[in-house]
Ligand code: SAM
């Protein structure tokens with residue numbers, strides 16, 4: 001088991017398959033993109049699958065989420081998913097994606113063993129999409145969402161980040177769209193993880209503001225019947241239910257005490273928190289021919305040293321060196 005000194009157990013593995021992306025979301029990357037990881041440093045599909053296998057067989061990982069960067073840019077995504085689905089006990093397998101190209105791949109990913117999907121969608125206005133992501137791809141994202149639903153990757157979840165004076169008036173419209181299409185919407189508070197280090201607390205749209213904005217059009221009631229467990233989203237029933245909306249208040253209402261996550265970067269580093277300032281190198285062990293037990297031992301030690309919280313609200317907080325796109329959101 002992957003336990004830390006505060007009694008938490010990590011069972012949910014987030015795997016970043018690449019740090020590359022075909023969008024440039026303002027809260028994540030600068031318009032010119034970033035210096036991507038050199039190709040030889042990125043794990044191959046077989047290397048990824050070996051590490052995931054160690055996590056599942058030896059360390060109690062029960063859920064695997066693939067993310068990035070943009071995971072659909074990995075041509076071997078379906079085979080990595082298939083190898084994960086063949087593990088015993090079979091973990092729950094999900095994907096977080098910007099949805100571009102999903103229209104062509106949703107059915108094959110489902111076939112390979114993908115159980116669920118989260119698609120990021122911050123706006124329904126093409127001109128705002130262009131401004132926010134610096135690309136003109138809104139229609140690809142919307143058709144990707146529809147393809148995910150028809151492929152049975154349900155419940156399809158939508159992730160939205162609101163930015164002041166850009167899309168902060170879109171919460172009700174996004175919720176209406178998701179209700180109409182049967183998608184489950186979750187808003188995520190913007191976190192200090194952008195490569196440009198441009199995050200400002202005073203400019204962030206808080207969970208409180210999102211709740212207020214939605215409440216002008218919908219009746220939201222606390223979904224207290226549902227056990228939240230380690231899920232980061234606080235959920236609300238919309239107009240009496242059964243539809244729900246979620247808000248992930250990572251900054252204003254941190255949920256570190258219930259965190260069950262551990263992260264593997266595309267270059268084979270274990271991070272015990274999104275905001276960790278240290279990493280544990282599994283790639284060099286893997287490539288030096290180390291046996292599974294040695295890799296598992298380094299992984300256990302990495303989780304054991306997890307801090308109690310992310311510290312965003314401490315005056316001494318320092319943003320991690322890697323941006324979100326290179327950690328895996
Ligand atoms: N490219 C994929 C996507 O956009 O879904 C997967 C990677 S992306 C880093 C994962 C999630 O993190 C997305 O839902 C994105 O909106 C969110 N995200 C990125 N930067 C963020 C930030 N600074 N604060 C909060 N969420 C962020």
Ligand code: SF4
Pocket residue numbers: 021022023024025028029068069070098120325
């Ligand atoms: Fe790419 Fe996702 Fe970052 Fe947007 S949030 S730039 S889609 S990695």
